[in-house]
Amino acid sequence: MLMFLILLIIPLIMIVFGSLLEKKPPKRINYFIGYRTTRSIKNMDTWKFANEHAGRTWRLAGWIALGVSIIATIAVNVLSRIDKLGMDFGFALYFVAALLGAQFITLIVTIFPTESALKKTFDKNGKRINSKKQRVK
Numbered sequence: 001m002l003m004f005l006i007l008l009i010i011p012l013i014m015i016v017f018g019s020l021l022e023k024k025p026p027k028r029i030n031y032f033i034g035y036r037t038t039r040s041i042k043n044m045d046t047w048k049f050a051n052e053h054a055g056r057t058w059r060l061a062g063w064i065a066l067g068v069s070i071i072a073t074i075a076v077n078v079l080s081r082i083d084k085l086g087m088d089f090g091f092a093l094y095f096v097a098a099l100l101g102a103q104f105i106t107l108i109v110t111i112f113p114t115e116s117a118l119k120k121t122f123d124k125n126g127k128r129i130n131s132k133k134q135r136v137k
Contacts, residue, residue: 003096007069010103014062014110022055037111039118042126049121054114061110065103072099 026034029047034040040050076095123129 004073006096007073007099007103008066010100010107011062011066011069014058014065014107018055018058018060018062020055021051022059025051025055035114037115037118039115039122039126042122045128046118046122046126050114050118053117054110057110057113058107061106065106069099069103 021035025048029041029044030036034047035050035054037050040046072095121128
């Protein structure tokens with residue numbers, strides 16, 4: 001049970017903070033809270049866009065990671081009971097470490113879609129590209 005709870009931490013953090021960033025991005029550019037990269041801190045438009053996009057991405061990735069974690073944990077428990085292997089401490093430790101590692105990589109990989117969206121939406125100075133097309137969408 002403790003293993004299961006540990007595996008929920010990162011996905012739940014991604015879901016909660018993703019929802020907060022998406023719905024209530026930080027009102028000012030700062031160096032403590034929010035999605036902070038060179039592109040995202042150019043101006044308030046890039047800041048708001050990046051935080052909302054990163055929030056959506058984190059929330060979606062968090063739900064996916066949560067589902068994978070739950071399914072993987074159930075599958076390992078069921079398989080260990082069917083094979084009568086039992087889950088010894090060493091196996092449980094490796095399983096948790098592997099799944100936490102995958103969750104952490106998922107957290108880091110979410111940077112790429114946001115940076116890509118920033119690059120497609122804003123020029124290198126932080127001005128919107130094709131602003132008329134952006135308003136229509």
